[in-house]
Amino acid sequence: MRQIPFLTFLMLAAACSSPARQIAGDTGKLDVTIELDSDGSARISEHLRLSAKKPGSARLSRNIHVAPISLLAVQEVRDLSLSDSRGRSLPLRTRAYGEWFNADLGSVDPDADLTLRYTIYPFFPDRQGFRWVAVGLFWHLTLTETTVRLIDNGRSPYSGLAAKMNYTDCTTCRFKPAEDGFTLTVGAAVQAGSTLELTGRRDRPAPAPDMLLPVVRQNGPYLAWFVLMLIGSLAALFLGARGRNRMIRVLNWALLIPIALILFHATRYWLHELPLRPGELDSMIGEFLWNPAVLALVAAFIGFQNRSLARWEKKSWYLQHGVFLISLAVLPVPTTGAWFVPLGALVPLLFWSRRSTSAWFGAGLFEVAEHVRSVGETTLDEASERFRVPPEHLAFLLSRERHASLVFDPRAGKLLSVENARLLENVQVCPHCGGADLVTHGAGHAACGFCGREYVSSFAQAVAERPVPILIEAVASFFGFLAGVLGAFGLLIGAVFLVIGISAGEGPGEASILALFTMAVFALLTWRTAVFSRDLREGTGLGKLRFWLILGAPAILPLVLLSRLSSRRILLHFGRLDPRELEAELGKGPMDLPTLARWMRTNPADAADAVAYLCGNHLIDAVYDRRQARVAHLDLYRSLAARDACCLRCGGTLGILDGVVRCQFCGALPEGGTT
Known part of the structure; x- marks a missing residue:
């Protein structure tokens, strides 16, 4: 049977040196009446007669434990009121924190006769089981007489009734069944610091509770914030890249609103616990220091991320996905509203993961470089139109990119392949006729403007640094x-x-x-x-990474990352895939970059970096033909080679670099040597 926590009764005394704290010997008599309504709620009346040692010594706080009814809601406390024996209303201060709803009664007379009334909805969250607990935090308040009367207007029988004192069977507790419920009488005093627990089961199921309205009432501010995040994200779908950049920064800062609200309520809860109960100083200090630290952590990451976004740094596009993981830091706070924070952090990814956005951060510069390699030379305007990035922004990205395999001439507004740039630098005059008018055309090709003699440039180089996916x-x-x-x-x-x-x-x-x-x-x-x-x-630590991602599986995003760790590109990076498997695949025929990317289960940029490293360092017997954006086994190039015009090793075209003739693919010398 599912046991649902229903009610926890706490009469609290402060432990600090305060004239308002309770002292040893304070006693009270408690009579509780629980009357069930047809809608599944319970009207509760708690009558407490105090007998304190001196005036002003009784400072009480009624802690009502509210059980979860769903992931986003707990039982509701309604119509809370406090009155004395004459029926006069007394002031109350309420505060809530997670599964606790507190009513601070303040200082009352030592012989006060108090009645606390409120309604709990739903009384049976699972429609049958219930659990009533008076938690052992009475400290100096001993209950000399305790009676609990449950009145069920539906006249349903109850079974499995049990009472425990300090988590063991209560031998002095007696149940008296009635047609409309039962009565529990504790035959002995409930000593200070003890815990009284009542459990049972309603044989006839109670009405099904309304799950939607409690969620809306308890999480109204968080729901409104989530809707605004959703509206902003949907609006960003119709904005340009600059508008999306501004919107994502606004949404990132907006993430601090619910976090600050959640942590404020948690801090306020403990602030009003003063004067403290015994043993709670560490909890208070922990809350007062931990809550600002969590807020500072999220604010620091968002500030760092937004600064990178404003600078259009490439890493910021990828790190935006980490905002969701940082938002999980608020989940340990025991409140239902905390679940809306990571959900709201996921919403901006609706528009952020689009390819048109990533291109503005330089994620597509690989394609620009490959295009320039294939044509040898192009203008900034032509490249801008082809890749849908404004010329001034493309120029900005190229000016700061250190690893793009092209040369950008901002004055002339031209993009040159590295091969063409080297050719212009190395061949200042035509070796054939001495002409000084060298004109580039095509990838790695130049021609003398006088005699028409053509020259090619070598771009074969070993890639010294292994690329990281x-x-x-x-x-x-x-x-x-x-x-x-x-x-x-x-x-x-x-x-x-x-x-x-x-x-x-x-x-x-x-x-x-x-x-x-x-x-x-x-x-x-x-x-x-x-x-x-x-x-x-x-390229080490794959096993550890999988372990941490499995631990973070409830966050969903680690599961997505875990599924992508099995790609051939990732396994190749971590040494779990033999490069000869790729070589064997190339033996079946050449592969263009899209096909290679699908085989590696990655994007073309990652695939090109990997194959350039493998071919350039001769880790596989293959050639990466940048002009045609394809990879082929050496045997294929050898079969097509013309011995008098091509490289004898791989069949590639011979070129000139620093005055030395080399193969522009594998770097071999015509005589058979290699660089």
């Missing part, structure tokens, strides 16, 4: 940021432990040892996380 680069960047976060949190938590230790009377020495040990542990975690980030770029 875009996905792994983004994940490594996220773990690099996480390393910094762990270091900051280590300092914060160490400081918290130091303050708590000194406040708890452990002494500065013991508290300092605990704080230093905590900082050392976090320093170790920071170092290992930074090393892990570096290892990912170097």
Whole structure:
């Protein structure tokens, strides 16, 4: 049977040195009446007669435990009121935090006769099982007489009734059945600090509760925020790239609104707990320091991300997906509204993941470079029109790109392939006729303007640095940021432990040892996380990455990343795929870049980087033909080679570089040597 928490009764006394705290010997008599209505709610009346030691000593706070009825809602407390024996209304202060709804009664007379009335909806969240608990935080308040009367107007029988005192069977508790419910009488005093628990089951199912309205009422501000995030994201679909960039920055900052609201309620809850109950100082200090730290963490990441977005940095397009993971930091806060934060962080990805947006961040510069390689030379306006990026923005991207395999001449507004640029630099005059009018045309080709003699340039070079897949680069960047976060949190938590230790009377020495040990542990975690980030770029740590992604599977996004780790491109990066498998595949016939990308299960840019590295460093017997954007096995090129005009090793075209004739594909010398 599913046991549903229904009610927790807490009479609290502050532990701090305050004239309002309860003292040993304070007692009370409690009579509880629970009357069930036809809609599944329960009208509850709690009558408490106090007998305190001195005036002003009774400072009470009624903690009502509300059980979850769904992922986004808990039981509702309605129509809350407090009155004295004369029927006069008394002031109440309410506050809620997760599964707790508190009614602070304040200071009352030592012999006060109080009645607290409220309604709980639904009384049976699962329509049958219930659980009533008086949690053991009465401290100095002993209940000499305790009676609970349940009145069921539907006259349903109950079964499985049980009472426990301090989590063991209560031998002095007696149930008295009635036609319309039952009565529980505790035959002994409920001593201060004890816990009384009542469980049972309604044999006839109660009416099904309304699940929608509680969600709307309890999460109104968060729902409104989520709708605004959705509207902004849908509107961004009709904006240009600049408009999307501005919109994503606004939505990122808007993410702080629900987080600040959630953490404010959590901090306010503990602020109004003053004066504190015994043993709660550490919880209060933890909340007061942890909540601002979480807000600062999210704000720091968003500030860092938005600054990168404003600069159109390529990594910012990939790191935007990490905003969702950072938003998960608020989920440990026990409130239903916390679930809307990561959902709202996912909404902007509706427009952010579009290819037209990524091109503005330089994610498509590979295609520009490949096009320039194929034609040898083009204008900025032509490339802009072809790749749908304004000329001034394309010029900005090219001016800061260090790894693009092309030469940008901003004065002339031209894009030249590296081969053409080298040819113009190396062949200043025609070696055949001495003419100084060398005109480039085509990929790596130039012709003398006087005699018409043609020359070609070699672009074969070994790729010294192994390229990192875009996905792994983004994940490594996220773990690099996480390393910094762990270091900051280590300092914060160490400081918290130091303050708590000194406040708890452990002494500065013991508290300092605990704080230093905590900082050392976090320093170790920071170092290992930074090393892990570096290892990912170097092609190690695939097993560890899979382990962490499996742990983060409930966040959904890690599952998506985990599924992509099985691609051949990722396995090749981590050494889990033998390059000879690609070589064997090429033995069946040449592959163009789209086909190669599908085989590797990656994008063309990643595929081109990988094959350029493998071919350029002779790790596979294949040639990457940039002009035709294809990869072919060496045997195919050899079969097509003309020995008097082509490379004897691979069949590629011979070119000239720094005055030396070489193959423009594999770099071999005509005599058979290699560079």
